[in-house]
Amino acid sequence: MKKLKVGIIGTGGISQSHTEGYKEIPELCEVVACCDIDEEKVKKYAARYGIPRWYTDCREMMAKEELDCVSVCTWNSAHKECTIVALDGGANVICEKPMAMNAQEAKEMNEAAARNGKLLQVGFVRRFGQDADTVLDFAKAGMIGDVYYAKAQYLRRSGCPGGWFKDKRFSGGGPLIDLGVHVIDLARYLAGNPKPVSVFGCTYDNLGPNRANGGQSAWSVADLDEHPYNVEDFVSALIRFDNGFTLQLEASFNLNVPEDHGEVDIFGTKAGIKIEDDVEIYTDFAGKFVNMSPTGKTGFDFRKAFNAEMAGFINASLGNTPCKATGEDGEELMKIIDAIYESAEKGISVNIQ
Ligand SMILES: NC(=O)c1ccc[n+]([C@@H]2O[C@H](COP(=O)([O-])OP(=O)(O)OC[C@H]3O[C@@H](n4cnc5c(N)ncnc54)[C@H](O)[C@@H]3O)[C@@H](O)[C@H]2O)c1
Structure with missing residues (x-):
């Protein structure tokens, strides 16, 4: 071959x-x-x-x-x-x-x-995680029902990656375009890739520049002359999709939270799913509320997911398997990001064509 x-x-x-x-x-x-x-x-x-x-x-x-x-x-x-x-x-x-x-x-x-x-x-490496695979397996087996709402959080207390990431000319924005993009895409993927139709978003820059030299981040943000901190430090948004699915997003480089936290929650007509360290399922059975955790490791493993992503790209290039994260998916995500920044700037809800 x-x-x-x-x-x-x-x-x-x-x-x-x-x-x-x-x-x-x-x-x-x-x-x-x-x-x-x-x-x-x-x-x-x-x-x-x-x-x-x-x-x-x-x-x-x-x-x-x-x-x-x-x-x-x-x-x-x-x-x-x-x-x-x-x-x-x-x-x-x-x-x-x-x-x-x-x-x-x-x-x-x-x-x-x-x-x-x-x-x-x-x-979109999160599409290649074992957590995403686990949720889709449950969805295919009919356990979740119709997914109508999700919450996605990617919060850092003091976690701007520094360098060009905080400089809009190189990054295009802050935690929305850097971190939010991962969890918006994961939630959209798990909901069956619906089309976004409108957003209402707010961005803030209260803490980032003030913490630039005093934060506890592992990354250095001291190079402010070369790369100013001119991106948002926190974003909150509500995104509506064409099938009625809505997604609430929060992402930060700097926020007064007790600790860094990442979580995606998917809510369906038959079950809710929490994706955090591992996957957990909340449903009801025989008149009782039931909480379930699949056995084995179901959380996101960075190394395994990247290996799966590269193997997926090579196999899609060889025509062996379909591409799991297309340019069209990327463009839909960029439309959402553009609309959130526009909504935040104008203080209005923004429609997406
Ligand atoms: N998928 C993930 O989990 C994940 C994690 C980190 C970063 N990223 C993304 O990966 C990208 C790179 O991030 P990074 O942390 O590796 O940044 P980095 O600064 O470590 O590396 C970027 C490199 O690109 C080089 N470069 C810039 N313009 C170039 C050009 N025209 N031709 C050739 N080289 C050029 C720079 O010199 C630099 O070495 C970003 O888009 C970032 O958002 C993704």
């Missing part, structure tokens, strides 16, 4: 999970080239992972290599350009989340995939 040739664009933190995921399936693919605008960084990366060739310009990489697949792991503001260069260069692409800075960019990326007849997957 043909082994797919893979390239990596952006050799920072998350790209390691991509490369390590590809290395788990050596029978299907090999990473043959990597690229970063930072020469020192890309050289070290190539040496560390035994990647034969490195570049500082993704156009040059696409021109010189014959790549079947590319991971785009740059900061958000470079996603569109690097993804389109890779698609036009003849590769299938997995682009990290958020897909782009806004829905217009996401649309242009999907158009590039369509005109080249290539696959564009979005890095």
Whole structure:
């Protein structure tokens, strides 16, 4: 069987999970080239992972290599350009989340995939977690019924990742576009990917800049001259979908909560499901309320999920399995994010076309 040739664009933190995921399936693919605008960084990366060739310009990489697949792991503001260069260069692409800075960019990326007849997957890694698989297994078995409401929280007490993440020119926004995107997508995926129709959202920036040098975060936010903290530090939103499903979201870099907390709750006509450390189910049976926990590990495992995501991308590129997180899903998410920022700015509910 043909082994797919893979390239990596952006050799920072998350790209390691991509490369390590590809290395788990050596029978299907090999990473043959990597690229970063930072020469020192890309050289070290190539040496560390035994990647034969490195570049500082993704156009040059696409021109010189014959790549079947590319991971785009740059900061958000470079996603569109690097993804389109890779698609036009003849590769299938997995682009990290958020897909782009806004829905217009996401649309242009999907158009590039369509005109080249290539696959564009979005890095919605939560779709590949064993918690998501467990919930979908229960849904398919008819245990949850119709899902009509969900709550999604991704709260950090003092957890701005620092660097470009807090600088709107590079990130496009704060915890909404960085953290919220994961849990909005997970809830939408578990509800059957309905279309968003309207949102009401509020964003705040009360704490972030004030905590910039004094927070207890593991990340440094001291580089304020290079990257100002000019994104929101908290977002709250209500998102309505075309089938009547509504989703309540809260996400923060900085919020006065007792501790960091992530949770997605799905409410159906037959059962409710809590996804936190593990999956729990709340229902009723024979006139009694019943709480259930599946045996074994059902919580999100970062490493396993990334390995499954890379295997899913490679198998979708080979035509073995359908893509689980499409460019269209990414564009729908960007429409939600754009609408929440617009709603927050104008103080009104915003419709999504
Ligand atoms: N799925 C997840 O759980 C997850 C987790 C962390 C980050 N991410 C996403 O991954 C992306 C990267 O985040 P990170 O934490 O690895 O950031 P990072 O800053 O560690 O790495 C980004 C790299 O991209 C490089 N770069 C920027 N523009 C480039 C270009 N035009 N060509 C080549 N290289 C370029 C930078 O030099 C840098 O090395 C972001 O979009 C982020 O939202 C996803």
